[in-house]
Amino acid sequence: MTNYIPVSLLNRFSKALARIIYDRxxxxxxxxxxxxxEQFGFRTSSSTDKAAFQLIDEILNALxxxxxxxxxxxxxxxxxxxxxHKLLLNKLEFYGITGTAYKLIKSYLEGRYQRVVLNNMSxxxxxxxxxxxxxxxxxxxxxxxxxxxxxxxxxxxxxxxSKISFL
Numbered sequence: 001m002t003n004y005i006p007v008s009l010l011n012r013f014s015k016a017l018a019r020i021i022y023d024r025x026x027x028x029x030x031x032x033x034x035x036x037x038e039q040f041g042f043r044t045s046s047s048t049d050k051a052a053f054q055l056i057d058e059i060l061n062a063l064x065x066x067x068x069x070x071x072x073x074x075x076x077x078x079x080x081x082x083x084x085h086k087l088l089l090n091k092l093e094f095y096g097i098t099g100t101a102y103k104l105i106k107s108y109l110e111g112r113y114q115r116v117v118l119n120n121m122s123x124x125x126x127x128x129x130x131x132x133x134x135x136x137x138x139x140x141x142x143x144x145x146x147x148x149x150x151x152x153x154x155x156x157x158x159x160x161x162s163k164i165s166f167l
Contacts, residue, residue, distance in 0.1 A: 019142075021108070021142055025105075035152060036155050039148055083136050085110060085133065088136075089105070089109070092105060092149065105146075113129045115130065
């Protein structure tokens with residue numbers, strides 16, 4: 001049960017609006033060079049191959065310079081479900097998303113509800129509706145971009161002798 005992910009049921013208008021918001025946000029972040037270069041996942045010009053190449057290149061360079069090399073690999077399980085709406089909205093403001101665009105994204109995140117529906121041949125089960133206070137809708141184009149924005153500054157926690165990359 002813990003491995004099930006919620007499915008967002010949205011009408012076509014909502015999907016079209018999410019696409020417009022995505023396009024505008026992405027252009028803003030690209031023009032202003034805001035997204036971290038260390039982020040490889042969910043980007044059109046990047047891939048896991050590029051991340052792996054960069055990792056191997058940095059390891060080999062460090063070993064050639066007789067430096068010590070270590071690795072720490074973390075899996076952000078259920079990353080889409082862990083996004084704090086308030087923190088994400090604060091980051092959007094910090095990155096210059098204000099006014100109508102900010103209000104649209106805020107209304108997109110807040111006031112969402114979910115429930116569990118189990119369909120069985122002999123009975124149907126419906127849980128109570130619960131408000132979603134964390135997470136971005138999975139399965140839409142806007143969700144991965146909002147996740148990128150949310151984790152965009154994680155690379156800043158490293159010191160000068162270390163490197164952080166995100167897949």
